Amino acid sequence: MAFWVDNSRLNWFVDYYLEANSMTEQADLAQRIYQTSRIIGNFQLRSGATSHEYFDKYLFEADPRLLQDIAQALLPLIPEDAEALAGLEMGGIPIATILSQLSGLPTLFVRKVAKEYGTCKLAEGGAVQRRLVIVEDVVTSGGQIIQSARALRQAGADIVKVISVIDREAGGAANLHQENLDFKSLFTMSDLKATAQFHRGT
Numbered sequence: 577m578a579f580w581v582d583n584s585r586l587n588w589f590v591d592y593y594l595e596a597n598s599m600t601e602q603a604d605l606a607q608r609i610y611q612t613s614r615i616i617g618n619f620q621l622r623s624g625a626t627s628h629e630y631f632d633k634y635l636f637e638a639d640p641r642l643l644q645d646i647a648q649a650l651l652p653l654i655p656e657d658a659e660a661l662a663g664l665e666m667g668g669i670p671i672a673t674i675l676s677q678l679s680g681l682p683t684l685f686v687r688k689v690a691k692e693y694g695t696c697k698l699a700e701g702g703a704v705q706r707r708l709v710i711v712e713d714v715v716t717s718g719g720q721i722i723q724s725a726r727a728l729r730q731a732g733a734d735i736v737k738v739i740s741v742i743d744r745e746a747g748g749a750a751n752l753h754q755e756n757l758d759f760k761s762l763f764t765m766s767d768l769k770a771t772a773q774f775h776r777g778t
């Protein structure tokens with residue numbers, strides 16, 4: 577008996593399967609980040625706002641497997657024309673370092689303030705005058721990124737993208753857009769909460 581498969585249907589099925597698989601992987605990653613790093617209490621944030629919840633990025637960065645999986649998921653967000661990464665002190669630096677390993681792109685290590693002795697640099701690791709991708713852990717107001725992006729631009733950088741692991745959806749995306757920064761976060765806080773809720777419900 578001849579076995580006939582319509583090619584377009586087969587392609588649709590393969591696409592559907594791959595899409596479903598990658599959605600499951602994304603959801604699993606979101607759940608792991610939430611479980612590992614979300615803490616409850618009273619926290620003052622960098623922006624001056626207060627919050628009853630906090631994502632302690634150092635908890636997900638200290639887990640080698642989780643950090644590797646996060647970097648792997650961030651990889652497709654790096655534009656083709658990027659020449660280097662720029663990890664922001666301090667939480668952005670471990671992520672940028674792993675991304676540098678995975679992508680083969682060099683990375684800069686960007687201080688909050690320039691070192692006051694030695695080389696007196698704000699950005700360590702090479703020339704700033706390149707097409708850079710800023711790498712950040714958590715975005716709340718976007719204030720830290722804006723401050724660093726302004727300093728890097730002043731020094732001659734072309735910021736082609738800004739990527740982060742978590743967007744707390746507290747105005748950061750709009751503020752970055754206003755600053756003419758092309759921003760994409762791997763997850764929003766809503767994404768993390770939704771997956772956590774789903775797992776609790778199952």
Ligand SMILES: O=P(O)(O)OC[C@H]1O[C@H](OP(=O)(O)OP(=O)(O)O)[C@H](O)[C@@H]1O
Pocket residue numbers: 622623664665666667668712713714715716717718719720721748
């Ligand atoms: O979007 P924003 O309102 O600027 O807030 C987010 C910033 O605050 C946190 O850094 P933190 O100052 O805690 O520094 P660290 O990474 O050196 O620990 C976070 O890592 C971002 O850099």
Ligand SMILES: O=C(O)c1cc(=O)[nH]c(=O)[nH]1
Pocket residue numbers: 620621622623629630631632633714715716717744
């Ligand atoms: O806005 C911040 O300062 C902030 C929030 C958060 O959840 N995690 C973090 O490291 N910083």
